[in-house]
Amino acid sequence: MEKKNLFGLTLAELENELADLPKFRAKQIANWMYQRGAISFEDMTDLSKNLRADLMQRYEILTPQLVKKLVSKDNLTTKFLLAFADGAAVEVVLMRHDYGNSICISTQVGCAMGCKFCASTLNGLQRNLTAGEMLGEIIFVQNFLREENQKVDTLVIMGTGEPLTNFDNLLKMLKLLHESYTLNFSYRKITISTCGIVPAIKKLIAEKIPVTLSISLHAPNNKLRSALMPINSAFPLNEVLKSGEEYALETGRRVTYEYILIGGVNDTEEHARQLAKILSGQLCNVNLIPINPVDERNFQPPTHNATQKFFHFLNTHNINATVRKEFGAGINAACGQLRNQNLKKSKD
Ligand code: SAH
Numbered sequence: 001m002e003k004k005n006l007f008g009l010t011l012a013e014l015e016n017e018l019a020d021l022p023k024f025r026a027k028q029i030a031n032w033m034y035q036r037g038a039i040s041f042e043d044m045t046d047l048s049k050n051l052r053a054d055l056m057q058r059y060e061i062l063t064p065q066l067v068k069k070l071v072s073k074d075n076l077t078t079k080f081l082l083a084f085a086d087g088a089a090v091e092v093v094l095m096r097h098d099y100g101n102s103i104c105i106s107t108q109v110g111c112a113m114g115c116k117f118c119a120s121t122l123n124g125l126q127r128n129l130t131a132g133e134m135l136g137e138i139i140f141v142q143n144f145l146r147e148e149n150q151k152v153d154t155l156v157i158m159g160t161g162e163p164l165t166n167f168d169n170l171l172k173m174l175k176l177l178h179e180s181y182t183l184n185f186s187y188r189k190i191t192i193s194t195c196g197i198v199p200a201i202k203k204l205i206a207e208k209i210p211v212t213l214s215i216s217l218h219a220p221n222n223k224l225r226s227a228l229m230p231i232n233s234a235f236p237l238n239e240v241l242k243s244g245e246e247y248a249l250e251t252g253r254r255v256t257y258e259y260i261l262i263g264g265v266n267d268t269e270e271h272a273r274q275l276a277k278i279l280s281g282q283l284c285n286v287n288l289i290p291i292n293p294v295d296e297r298n299f300q301p302p303t304h305n306a307t308q309k310f311f312h313f314l315n316t317h318n319i320n321a322t323v324r325k326e327f328g329a330g331i332n333a334a335c336g337q338l339r340n341q342n343l344k345k346s347k348d
Pocket of ligand 1: 113115117118119157158159160161162163193194195196214215216258260289290291292293294
């Protein structure tokens, strides 16, 4: 008989599943899996041997396995390649900032969006991650940090995949992560990054959970945006901007627009002028990201001068902009790069 996986179930689901046991057992098992780092029933030392053996017969606890870990020279970035039960692997990045530990998780294995500058989408979409798998990424790092008496402080959902095309699983994971029997994680410490799936942004607004929304813009007009991001043909720039504005109005939270700077492609003063114009009056920040060149893609980073000029232009035209501090370039921390290397290796 196939064993049922308990990892990723809510407390109510666990109680239902374990209805033949006293009710407090479900809570106890949830605490072990979600708060105390248990990855097997063996670890649950306050359950009797008999109960553990019985649970092991019927159930399993599926948590991701570490395939590879890379640490940057300055020790500030750690990248984990984690594999799930079917062998599919995703990347999780831990960044140690002065304001705490931030992690970046993946929501899909591969990605269907086809953005021209991105490594995650080179092999297309393999599958969605379940809520339990996404939670597993976070708990994995939490367990890793516990050894140093630290914890995950902020979460960015900005790894491989388009989170808003895996909406239901994402929402289930966010709600689970917020529960007092898991990490009790504040929604305000979570950022979701999207390429602009407009109907799903509206669904997210309706959920009324105070997460930060980050929208990948990367171009200030439809022609260039469609050339870089095929999704723009389905949800064009003006609709994306309108949904961002609505998000800010409804939630009172500033939207971040991400703008990768690509040398000679979208980094001129004219682009900055257009960007300032389309964002004028919005409650937003612009995060400028000098592109992390990907082997398979022929894009160059912007010059330092072009980056500074772009940054300066926005800030002197009433747009709050920052340039992203680079983390972990030496360890292929750009989305999808480590997983691709691993895929290539296994094909060789
Ligand atoms: N699909 C979501 C989240 C994953 S991508 C989204 O599009 O936002 C996370 C961020 O990394 C996006 O802003 C994406 O455009 C950016 N990104 C992708 N490839 C990159 C590269 N080569 N260099 C720098 N940033 C990149």
